[in-house]
Amino acid sequence: MLGSECRRRWRSCQPVDARTPRLRCGFTAMHDGYTATASRTSRQAVQELPMMNNDSAAFGTRVQEEFDHRVERRLETVTVSDGTRLSIKLWLPEGSAQCPTGVVLEAIPYRKDDVSVIDDETRFGFFAGNGIACARLDLRGSGASTGVLVDEYTTIEQRDIEEIVYWLADQPWCNGSVGMIGISWSGFNALQVAAKRPAPLKAIVTACSTDDRYDNDVHYLGGVPLAFYMNLWGSALTMMNMRPPMPETAGPQWLEEWTTRLRINPDVTSLWLSHPYRDSYWRQGSVCEHYASIDCGVMLVGGWADNYTDTVFRVLRALPNAQAIVGPWGHTWPERPEPGPGIDFLGRCVRFWRHWLLGEDNGVDRDPRLCFYVQDYVYTREDLPFRPGRWWGVNDLDQVVSSATYPLGTGGQLGVADTTGATVRHQSVLSVGTQGRHMLPMGVSTDLPGVQDADDAGSLLFETPVLTEELVILGRAELRLTLSSSTSAGHVFARITDVDADGHSHLVTRGALNLAHRHGHAPEHIAPMTPGEIVTVTVPIKASSYRFAPGHRLRLAVSTNYWPWLWPATEQGEIEIALADSALVLPILDEDSGLLVPVDLGEPVIAPVPGVVMDGDAVPTWTVETSADGWTRVCRGAGGSTSTTLDSGWSITYEQDDSVYGIHHGDPLSAWMERSVLQRYSWPGHEVVLTLTTRMSGDADNFTVHRDCAAVLDRKLHFREESTGIVPRGL
Template sequence: MTDQTDHPFKVSETDHLWIEMPDGVRLAGRLWRPVTQMPVPAILEYIPYRKTDMVRARDERNHPYFAAHGYACIRVDMRGSGDSEGHMPDMYAQAELDDARQVIKWLAAQPWCNGRVGMFGTSWGGTASLQASVNAPDALKAAIAVCATHDRFEDDIHYMGGCVLSDTFEWGATLPAILASPPTANVGTDWKALWKERIENLTFPLENWLREDGRGQYWRHGSVIHQADAISVPVLAIGGWSDRYSNSVMSLVDARPTQVWGVVGPWGHHYPDQGSPGPAVGFQKLALDWWDHWLKSDTSQTPNWPRLRVWLREYDDPKDFLSMATGKWIESGPTIQETKVQELSLSSLKSNTDHERWIVPADPTVGQSAGDTGYFGRAGGLPLDQNFDDSRSLVFETAPLTEDLIIYGSVVVRLHGETKDQPNQIIARLSDVNSDGVPARITYGVRNLSLDENLDRISPSAKTDAFNADIRFHSTAYRIRKGHRIRLAFSSSYWPLIHAAAPKGDLSLDDGELVLPLMANKPSDLSEPLPPAEDLPEEKSHFTSAADRLTRWNKTRDNCIEMGWRQPMVKTAFPQMGTVFSYETGMVHRLKTSDVVKQETNVDHKMIFERPDGTAEVSVSLTACSSLGHTTVDAELIVTWNKEIFMTRHWRKS
């Protein structure tokens, strides 16, 4: 029982309960309820990240706060994860989507619930909330999707523009480790049998992610953007410009402006109260206003909130880590109502090569200044000074601007070119160049030239020399100041973000247009400020010890470039439970540039669970090697209990 004097309700907590699915599989939940005799609305967070330990501390920032304000809040482990029964064959399997609807139905039927349910989450949980909002169950009245993907192929961590992201290998190692981790004694005395069965049935989803290399039905399943018209409940979409998933917010507001509101800050893959780069905002208060409007009464009244509240970025000196971003909050309607389009032909811009034949260099080393994609929200990894990469690229640049320009939405580059020896990818980067000539990357786009316009299948023109292709950049809100220049750079490699190295062949551009969505009018400041971030909960049940920053390196030796990072061991202790959860991750990329370009990515992920009944260690080591369009993946899972081997699994896919 918790009691916080400035909250309307005391809170009672149930650490473990079962919710049975129609097929008999039981899902595990952790429940917080306000102490009251009146039925209240319910709020669901539904993820595979282990309610008992892995994200227990994060859960305690959100759910007790909502419960203290009159909501029954539940955190449910997806089937095959944590303390839940069953097996998870892949992300967003049909059973996962069906289970979410069953949990919502179960919540609405409880005597302590008034029949009205909200759903929220970040990353996987935000995406699950979006998916549930499509032709939503009657009881679901509103959703909040934080750092969620609405397009699993184009705006997730697997592909970008039809090109493989190296992040997919990190997640390919991390997800099996999470699913192979032990249930707790909550499931009963035979928990080891459940653990063994879970590992025996463990799949290797990375195989699907690499095999399905066009958008197709596999990726369309669960991609809400293809069903935006069917979003049937109000959705608050929240993202961050430093996050890989930020496209979903503006895109969903434009696609469903009567049902979706958006907030985008400068941060990475975080809940906004932990937002970095800052400024962070008070997610819990922001969410509470949302829940109070849609769940506390049967209202159809549209709230008087702006459709979009976004951080308008400006130039920051490029560096790996930024504590606070330059810019300000603004508000607007959907971007399609707020912008005008300005087109600049490539021939009107100054280039670093002759116009007779604009050659895109086939340099596999371009991309070392790219930073991370924003996945996992790690501290550091922002894009660096772009001059290193731009010096190896085809570059176009404007004269110094005579007035400020505000880019608002998704930049598009239309290209007309020619290939030899079938180079199959092109990367475009848009930068803000200050008066000292230092470019800071604003946004970028990638395109696999062998795929058709919808990225579904091999294009009929892929076997010809000539090509026409549009590259759509990540959406943004960015002010380029008077006196700065706009730079557009092209390369056929972006290593190590894009896994495939540049092919040995010529790629040239005949012509092209840079299409800029510019804010048509002066930006409007927020009519009401966003709430400040709070340090929640006031009384914490845990403490965390970790190094402040990742260790990163970049070195070259014997025609081999090596880039890598390591997240030192992070430990979160829960003294009342006698439990300590620890994890560490490392990733190394190697590029050999001698006779044949070869690329290797190594990922190591380890999790340790120290409990009163013993200690489990789960580790996955993965190596992906690529050359000449062929990739081989080798991964090994090792699971120990009290330092003795419990089970191992090995996967080799080619």
């Protein structure tokens, strides 16, 4: 059923006493975790295939070789209150034993000793060289820490981190002040731990993170299950537990720990699907439930191409101690972003830490509360390296942003009110959305959305006349619709695009709503649509800042599907929109207010890259196939294999990571996604081969999640497990 470019069949290999499949090589970037690496000698390949959040771009970033402080690196093991042993790597500035300093902590499951070595060393080496101690914690069940990673953002995880915060504050080289930093997972838990108010925690830097685990993460969007990421990320956690600990750092008990992780490896995709509404599961760890609990300094970092941008604006409004930077980039650090421009983010962090951890009066508290990048038009492409635009700083958004209402009119007009009482009906084909690309672009050359013409062709369109002057937005738009539905279940997806002088459409921002969630996402607010009943709904559209140029048009594209981002509703239905009562509301930025300050955020600079060898020939691919029998398949992978080798001889090889998303044009219940992974870990005298295949599908009543996991140690089958989770669908 799958095309040859989409699905790579398993080939047999010849392990001894093991029935282990070898998968042909491929690639898929995952939410913060592994992505493949490429040859260090090939600049293009290195930059396309990062290990973590575009970390391979470090090889092309300016390096600071000399610092004020030499840095000592050491490993520590801390036993927390329940007996679990947590592994920490420290970067200590020379002289901190005699003159204690503040310390910055990052706590993530992405293995400090191999997966995140580039990410950690280029940042924490920089901080420590500038006099700020650093600590990198392997969460329990990851890397060299004991235990099992049972889920993300658990209360146990937060308790562990709190204990580590107090442990760090008590060290003789620490002055008692602790900060936290992180991107995505570690950005999430920085907010969560800040809400616990451990006394030593003075400030956090949280990048590409969320305050709302239900509606602003990789599981649901607008109340719709995320087909692209739900099981992609669930299987990523499965693979995290399958990876063998490094004997060099985990010690002689590594085999026992690894076996325990393999045996207690939960199906978190099924867990997340079993919570289709904003219940207590999602409220735990969502700081939007209690912003006032955070009383430390906060630096928020976001990117317009990332999917977590709304958190920046919500938290900035809620917390008086918060400052924020939002650039054009995706799910990457600002010192090595994609697309650029990058900034001197590490230098700004050092200044932030010196203020909050060392008490320096260096003007941080007088900086603009929000520094943001207004994006200018560029002909978009999937590997866009740089987006033109301009940096501004502002303290009070309400003084520079106002709302403007653009009514939906007849004939696809936007901004011209309908006076005839007209309605318009629309039902999208199920394959609309294939130009959407990755939800969290991480620097891979296939991640960014390209020209939107194909998706626009299957959508309901409204657009302004050709603009005669600039139109600049900053913030979150919303689409207000008065509509009815032909079915009891349905979705609305909205995109704002920039139509250039040649008629090509370029994505600016987007948002979604499950119509059954029109009153809210809590269980008590869920209500199916009554076919034919007229209701008024609001579709939230992700925050952005963009300059629409004279000679261009602003387009609104409305669809009832968005594959493969959104899992389709159980019924394929039609919506009917009352134009006179429907409008797009835009946040208009007044650049001539006199209240905006031009800001110069500098150029990226990092500490030296550690000694690792990155080799391989994998090149990322993203294809869309439509067959004569009505199937559309979106395929994300690569050809070739990639490896990373440390000085110790420890090596990781990625031989396959392919994801395929399939749907039949006439059947919303035909939707499925599959992922196939093969990873190889080797060190002197040993080799581990891991394989994982997983499939998510659904019928009218249930979702089904199937996993097949195998681990081979030294060519003998060490562990294998198949599981199938069947979860009732929510509305």
